[in-house]
Amino acid sequence: MIRDILEKSIKIALQSLNLDNAKNLVINLEHPEELSHGDYSCNIAMILAKQVSQNPRELAEKIVVEILKNKPIEVSKIEVAGPGFINFYLSPEFFVFQTKEILDLDKKYGKGNIGEGKRAIVEYSSPNIAKPFTIGHLRSTVIGDAIANILHFSGYKVVRDNHLGDWGTQFGKLIVAIKKWSSVPEIRKSETPIKDLVALYVRFHDEAKNESILEDEARTWFTKLERGNLEARKIWEVCVKISMKEFEKTYKRLGVKFDTAYGESFFEDKMASVIEDVKKLGIAKESEGAYLVFFENEKYPPMMLLKTEDVSTEHRASTYALRDLAADKFRKKKYGKDTIIINEVGMEQSLHFQQIIETEKLLGYVNGLDRVHVAHGFYRFPEGKMSTRKGNSIWLDEVLDEAIEKAREFNKETAEIVGVGAIKFNDLKRESSRDIIFNWDEILNLKGDSGPYLQYSHARAKSILRKAKEEGIEFCTKIFGIKIKHNIKKNSKEITDLEKMLYRFPEVVERAGKEYSPHYIATYLIELASSFNNFYGKGKIVDKNDEDSSCKVALTEAFSIVLKNGLNLLGIQAPEKM
RNA sequence: GCCCUCGUAGUUCAAUGGAUAGAACAGAGCUCUUCUAAGGCUUUGAUGUAGGUUCGAUUCCUGCCGGGGGCACCA
Numbered sequence: 001m002i003r004d005i006l007e008k009s010i011k012i013a014l015q016s017l018n019l020d021n022a023k024n025l026v027i028n029l030e031h032p033e034e035l036s037h038g039d040y041s042c043n044i045a046m047i048l049a050k051q052v053s054q055n056p057r058e059l060a061e062k063i064v065v066e067i068l069k070n071k072p073i074e075v076s077k078i079e080v081a082g083p084g085f086i087n088f089y090l091s092p093e094f095f096v097f098q099t100k101e102i103l104d105l106d107k108k109y110g111k112g113n114i115g116e117g118k119r120a121i122v123e124y125s126s127p128n129i130a131k132p133f134t135i136g137h138l139r140s141t142v143i144g145d146a147i148a149n150i151l152h153f154s155g156y157k158v159v160r161d162n163h164l165g166d167w168g169t170q171f172g173k174l175i176v177a178i179k180k181w182s183s184v185p186e187i188r189k190s191e192t193p194i195k196d197l198v199a200l201y202v203r204f205h206d207e208a209k210n211e212s213i214l215e216d217e218a219r220t221w222f223t224k225l226e227r228g229n230l231e232a233r234k235i236w237e238v239c240v241k242i243s244m245k246e247f248e249k250t251y252k253r254l255g256v257k258f259d260t261a262y263g264e265s266f267f268e269d270k271m272a273s274v275i276e277d278v279k280k281l282g283i284a285k286e287s288e289g290a291y292l293v294f295f296e297n298e299k300y301p302p303m304m305l306l307k308t309e310d311v312s313t314e315h316r317a318s319t320y321a322l323r324d325l326a327a328d329k330f331r332k333k334k335y336g337k338d339t340i341i342i343n344e345v346g347m348e349q350s351l352h353f354q355q356i357i358e359t360e361k362l363l364g365y366v367n368g369l370d371r372v373h374v375a376h377g378f379y380r381f382p383e384g385k386m387s388t389r390k391g392n393s394i395w396l397d398e399v400l401d402e403a404i405e406k407a408r409e410f411n412k413e414t415a416e417i418v419g420v421g422a423i424k425f426n427d428l429k430r431e432s433s434r435d436i437i438f439n440w441d442e443i444l445n446l447k448g449d450s451g452p453y454l455q456y457s458h459a460r461a462k463s464i465l466r467k468a469k470e471e472g473i474e475f476c477t478k479i480f481g482i483k484i485k486h487n488i489k490k491n492s493k494e495i496t497d498l499e500k501m502l503y504r505f506p507e508v509v510e511r512a513g514k515e516y517s518p519h520y521i522a523t524y525l526i527e528l529a530s531s532f533n534n535f536y537g538k539g540k541i542v543d544k545n546d547e548d549s550s551c552k553v554a555l556t557e558a559f560s561i562v563l564k565n566g567l568n569l570l571g572i573q574a575p576e577k578m
Numbered sequence: 579g580c581c582c583u584c585g586u587a588g589u590u591c592a593a594u595g596g597a598u599a600g601a602a603c604a605g606a607g608c609u610c611u612u613c614u615a616a617g618g619c620u621u622u623g624a625u626g627u628a629g630g631u632u633c634g635a636u637u638c639c640u641g642c643c644g645g646g647g648g649c650a651c652c653a
Contacts, residue, residue: 030594043596050633082597083633128653168653219651264653290651300581300649307651320653350582351648377584380646410616418616430591434584435646441603442590446616448602449591456616467613511594523592526601537618556613578614 001506002098003029005072006040006088013066019048035500038079038087045084056084095495098503102558105505105565112506114513115156119335122148122158124344125256128165129243129263130174130197133250134393135438136346139376142427142571144344145256146518147374149569154513159335163327163343164263166240168320170201172222175235176214177204184238193242219307223315226268253400254420255571267326271318274325277363278305291316293359303355324356329365340370342516347375347433374516377435394438399423406444407452414575418452421572425451428570429522449526451572454563457529459578460536461560468542468553497531498555505562509569518570525566532559 007027014020025044032041045060052059060080067078067086076091124144127137145160152158177200178184190196208214225232251257275291278284284293289308295301305322309315331341343353353373360366379394404419411418426443430436446452504524512520541552564574 028594028596030596032597033593033600034597037597041596046596046633056633085597126653165653170652173652288650292650302650304650317651319651323653346647347583348647349653352653354582375583377646407616426590434591437590439590445590445603448616450602450616452616453602456614460614460617464613471613515594519592523601526592530601533617534619536613540612542613553613578616 002074002090002094002503003040003507005074006042009067009070009072010042010044010063010086012070013063014044016066017062019052019063031504032085032087035497037081037085038077039090039500040088042086042088043084045080045086049084060084060086090495092495095499095503099499099555099558102502102505102562103554105561109565110152110155112154112509112513114154114510115151118156119339120148120151120156120158120342121161121331121335121339122151122342122344123161123163124148125251125258126163126165126345127243127247128170130170130194130239131165131201131243132194132198132393133247133396135379135396135399136393138396138399138423139379139427139432139436140344140346141251141254141256142424143374143376143432143518145254145571146428146521146569147342147344147513147516149571150509150513150518150521153509153565153569156340159260160258162258162261162263164261166236167264167268167318167323169219169222169317171225171232171236171239172218172220173204173214174201174239175221175225175232176217177201178235184235187238187242194246197239197242219317220310220312223310223313223317226317227313227315250396253397254424255573262327264320264323264327267323267330270326270330271322274322274329274363275305277329278359281362283359283362293355295355295358300351300355300358303352303359321352321356324352325359325363325365328356328360328371329363332365338370340372341366342372342374344374344376347377349373350375372516374432376432379436379438381438399443402440403444407446410446411578414455414578417573417575418446418455418578421451421455421567422446423451424570424572425454425522428518429526431517431519454525454529454567455572455575456578457532458560458563458567458574459576461532461556461563462576464536464541464553464556465560468549468556471542471544473542473544473553474550496535496555498528498535498559501528501531502555502558502562505566512569521566521569525563525570528559528566529563532556532563 006029010027011020014025027042027044029040029042032038045063046056048054049056049059057080064078064080064086071078074090074094075088077089079087079089081087122144124147125137125141127133148158148160174197178187181203182196182200187193187196204214204218221232225236278293284291284305287302290304291306292302292304295303303321304319305325306316307319310317328341332339345353350373353375357366357368357371357373360371361368400420400423403423404415407418407422408415422445423443426445427436429449501524505528508520508524512518535555540546541549541556543549546552560574567574
């Protein structure tokens, strides 16, 4: 990448000035916010100025003189600006070459070198069986999917895992509720089985407020389930089956797919070996009848592995913490020690993951760098948090329907794609740790910094390409050779803002991958599309009488390719027409 | 009480310790005989508070204030 070339030439310049032995020397190259300030900017002179007690601008000038002695061909101009920035201007040849490279972008998918072919498991979505797929699950699904796409693009071998919540005391509650107020045949017959199950779940919590015995019954039923009680298993199976059918529909709408969906129940027989590991290490103790991991210096509160024995079944139920440990042990064994495990789960579970990671480090399952919790904030009502228990959550399907309905007002054919795109982008454009206050107007906004704006821009570019084809304008890669000659002949300095944005795509993806932050891509795409629409606004692109037309069209093609790839990384479809 | 997070225009979001803090929505005003006006161009407007570190702080550190979350049998 161009960044590496610049970095190297700065290093060489510093060496010849004997400045390279300074402490903690990091060469920082950034894109100036103002495009007229150049393509890359380096602040090294200002950092070094104090250490060698020189004026930063004078020092910058000296460095520039050294760089110019071995100027990389990609650079056309270097200047010192402001308090001592060294600004690099890239040459027309560079832009032409880069734009040509971009036309092959589709072939580069999965070839990035950041991942080095390592395996990465991205666990996301992970809805709970017999609970609604609410807008709350949207974040994990959409962000996790985007992270998986980005890592794949960057060269990781990605496993997408849906860690279904299909185990735990919640099933005890459900079994009690079904036995008391409904029945398996009744649920099977229902046209809205999930809604019925949710209603039962909510009713359980309502009634448990007055009758605390219900909670005990639920715990007992979960221990029965864990011990293989036939009635419990039967009810559980029905719930899982019904839920999965519903989830499939939602994933299809969202265009999200998984490689594995083990679910918590899968680790049922893999927990005993974890308990053995813990015992060997002596990090857990019995306390008040339960079995918990205690951390050194009370770094974290204790983490429970086994619950108090249930009196009637004489069984100690597992906790989700134990199942998570078992899951990671299994993953490392199955996919190899170098595997990176990433969980896209809400912020509320931060403490849980800190405890899990700490414990897994002690157990030697992970080294710490290979176990990541990507946390996201919540969708919230202005009045407070959503909760299935209280029954005030918003179902995802309703939101999607509403968004599609709104998109239909503009164009019936693409309404589905645009509606879903709007919802996804609205989520992905934000730094994910922040909460999103739920607001229909905001979420359904099809204008401005939005998915539809990007999709529209793509369709528009495609429309130009169709027109160019009709007019018989050549815009294949060989055109770029002509542009180089043309530009050099004219001594043209006319490099468009669009070109200045296009070549940044790989850097942006790299950063998004390193920081597990899809929003960098979202922000970038908005800027990119704005520069395209601005470019487009300045006059005709397809024009037989304009000798630059084929270059402009080729640039349009490069834009459409970058935008499409970017949107795909975010899991958003790029329509040909709108 | 302890721990984790987030405080940026009226609103929703950006900003790898850098240059004049960017956008979008809403408001005001322009702009389609042209390849898509879901577009483009003008314009008003912001870093919670008090310190510290730094040549330089929205960013790092400390205190305070405010929102959200978590802290033993939900996951």
